[in-house]
Amino acid sequence: MNAELRSIREADLELIMNWRMRPDITRFMNTDPILTLEGQKKWLKNISEDLTCKYWLIQVDGIPVGIINLCNINYEKKICEWGYYIGENKLRSLKLAMSLEWNLYNFVFEVLNFDALYNEVLDVNKGVVKLHLACGSRINQVFKNHVIKNEIQYDVIRMVITREEWEIKKQSLNYEKIECN
Numbered sequence: 725m726n727a728e729l730r731s732i733r734e735a736d737l738e739l740i741m742n743w744r745m746r747p748d749i750t751r752f753m754n755t756d757p758i759l760t761l762e763g764q765k766k767w768l769k770n771i772s773e774d775l776t777c778k779y780w781l782i783q784v785d786g787i788p789v790g791i792i793n794l795c796n797i798n799y800e801k802k803i804c805e806w807g808y809y810i811g812e813n814k815l816r817s818l819k820l821a822m823s824l825e826w827n828l829y830n831f832v833f834e835v836l837n838f839d840a841l842y843n844e845v846l847d848v849n850k851g852v853v854k855l856h857l858a859c860g861s862r863i864n865q866v867f868k869n870h871v872i873k874n875e876i877q878y879d880v881i882r883m884v885i886t887r888e889e890w891e892i893k894k895q896s897l898n899y900e901k902i903e904c905n
Contacts, residue, residue, distance in 0.1 A: 727823060728903040729780035729792060732771075736781055737764040739788055743811030752849040753809075754871050754880075775799075780904065782810070782824065789815045792824055794832070802839040804832065818855075819900075825859040827902040830894070833887045840886045846871060847879040860893035861885040 732740070741759045743749055750756045771779050776797045782790040792808035806828055810816045832841045842864065845852050857863075864884040869877035885893075 725784055725817075725820060725823075725900065726786075727782065727784050727820060727900065729782060729827075730904075732768060732779050732781050732791075734765065734768060736788060737761060737768060739811070740764065740781075740791060743790070743809070746811070748813075749809055749811060752846050752852065754846075754873070756873060782808070784812075784815050784820065787812065787815065789820075792828060794828075797836075802837065803842065804836075804838060805842045805844070806832075807843055821855055822859055823900050823902060825856070826894070826897060826899045827904075829860065829885060829890050831904060833890050838887065840884055842882060842884050845881045845883065847881055853881055853883070856883050859885075860889055862889070 738761060741761065741764045745757060745759055747756075771777055777793060777795045778797070779791060779793040781788055782792055789812040790808060790810035792806070794804045794806050797804040808824060808828075810820070829841060832838045841861075843856065843861070844867075845856065847853075847866070853863075861883040862885070863881055865882040867880040867882065870880040871878045
């Protein structure tokens with residue numbers, strides 16, 4: 725597996741839009757959007773100019789497979805949030821998921837020099853909660869009935885990993901480094 729992260733281009737927008745509207749992707753997200761290509765172009769312009777977020781296209785062996793991002797970047801407090809999804813089902817794997825997560829941790833703590841990285845997961849996404857725990861994050865808070873989708877209320881699990889926790893965790897790891905362009 726040769727994975728890399730690169731900037732999102734306008735040519736990627738239709739693929740990203742189609743991934744983001746798929747029920748198997750949105751079922752674990754806070755929203756079920758109806759997107760347009762014109763709206764995606766505005767989104768790309770906005771994220772390109774917004775210093776509080778960073779988005780990358782995930783590629784495996786040159787094939788676009790998903791999106792990973794940082795958001796709510798607070799340079800003063802040295803904290804941010806993150807998320808990702810893999811849109812290409814045949815390329816989803818535990819190895820890729822863990823590698824993405826650990827590389828993002830490394831970027832946040834080593835490159836940005838931040839102190840904490842947060843993410844939120846719908847409580848029904850138990851596999852991803854287990855994945856984040858295995859990668860070194862811990863449960864920080866649970867928001868009861870925080871998201872309503874299709875008239876169903878979901879709890880949201882807020883997770884965190886700190887710089888100190890990452891320093892300890894990474895010493896026991898051997899993972900493939902991912903290029904970030």
